[in-house]
Amino acid sequence: MTDAIAMPTSPTLDDLSDDALDWQVVLHSGTAGAPERMRYQRWCQLSPAHAAAAREAEALWGDLGQTQTAATLAPTVQPKRAKRWGAALAASLVLALVGYGGWQQAPALFADYHTATGQRQTITLADGSRVTLNSASAVSVNYSGEQRRVSLKAGEALFEPADDARPFVVDSAGEQVQGSGAVFSVRQIGASNSVVVSQGEARVGDHVLRTNPNAQALTAWQRGKLIFNGKPLREVIAELERYQHGRIVISDGPLGALQVSGVFDLNDPQSLLRTLEQRYALKVTYLPWLAVLH
Structure with missing residues (x-):
């Protein structure tokens, strides 16, 4: 009888992205020297996937535009x-x-889906649309033959509408965000909203919001x-x-x-x-x- 040998598993794309971001933190910490930069270069050369993750992390870090000096x-x-x-x-x-x-429990009592503090959850709706709830968040769903409507009762959610002829509308803090062909997040901040478009375009009233270059960082909570x-x-x-x-x-x-x-x-x-x-x-x-x- 031979013993089974566990083969090493390749890192996932998410693992590589996280490692690449960690490298950016090290390199911009103000304490990184030549040895750290050499190790980073060797890490980048491990595979094409490593190199791609490094380029994405470098672009993300640059997009944030707030890197400070060591001092x-x-x-x-x-x-x-x-x-x-x-x-x-x-x-x-x-x-x-x-x-x-703590988080006010009232929104959860009247919501179709909700998360507790510290919890994140992804829900697939009847039409195949995906909603990812952030910590302490709540949504209700109201689909009809004319439109798909989701109400954000509290917190923050990322919306990935499925292809459908009906408009996809999110009601939040007195505003309507329509993004049938977009991937976007909505966050309630007091009596207002913060909307981040990761893909496509979304409309808030008369305003058209396009893809935010910082979307990957601003929605990193979903990962x-x-x-x-x-x-x-x-x-x-x-x-x-x-x-x-x-x-x-x-x-x-x-x-x-x-x-x-x-x-x-x-x-x-x-x-x-x-x-x-x-x-x-x-x-x-x-x-x-x-x-x-x-």
Whole structure:
């Protein structure tokens, strides 16, 4: 009897894309030297698929257009920050206990499909259209013989309409987004919407939206990734809060301006905080339903 030998599996396209993005973070970190660049070149030469993933990641990074120099990316730690954060913690704790209620459950009660905080889900509708719900999101579906209508009740969703003569319309925050031949996402931000077109064209009122060059980064959440390139820490934290329970607060204003770059895994939201601690010399204090960065 012979033992079976497990053959090594080739990396998937998603794996290569993630690795290529990770390389961009390293190369633009301000600490990469000749050895890292040589290893990157060798990685690119492993196969045509590696080279293609590298080109796409380089283009994506360039499209973001916010890459900072090493000096800008270096953490601007305030010497007195550790002494000041106690008062901020007290105020933040009050806000967390009074104002935080998690994602409002009311939209889910009246929705056909919904996700919990931290959950993502892809639904195939009756006509073959696909809807991918982001964290804490909810939609309802109302198809008729004349049109296909989806109502975004809360959160964010990516829509991939199937070919059909009927218009495909998304109702969200008092607006209608029509994109029968497009791939697009809609995100509710307060009483307004953010629409990102990944493919084709979508119409919002009298405005025609075309493919966004940053669409791959802006919709990376559907692949379980968050991509930041020179984003202020306050914006990074606001985005992370969408994917986990509880509040994350920053101890002082200047710290919120710290520039952050990286590719983070949504399947392990806590790892983002750990990475911030390690890369930017931050401290995180954990309390029930609250994390404080200082």
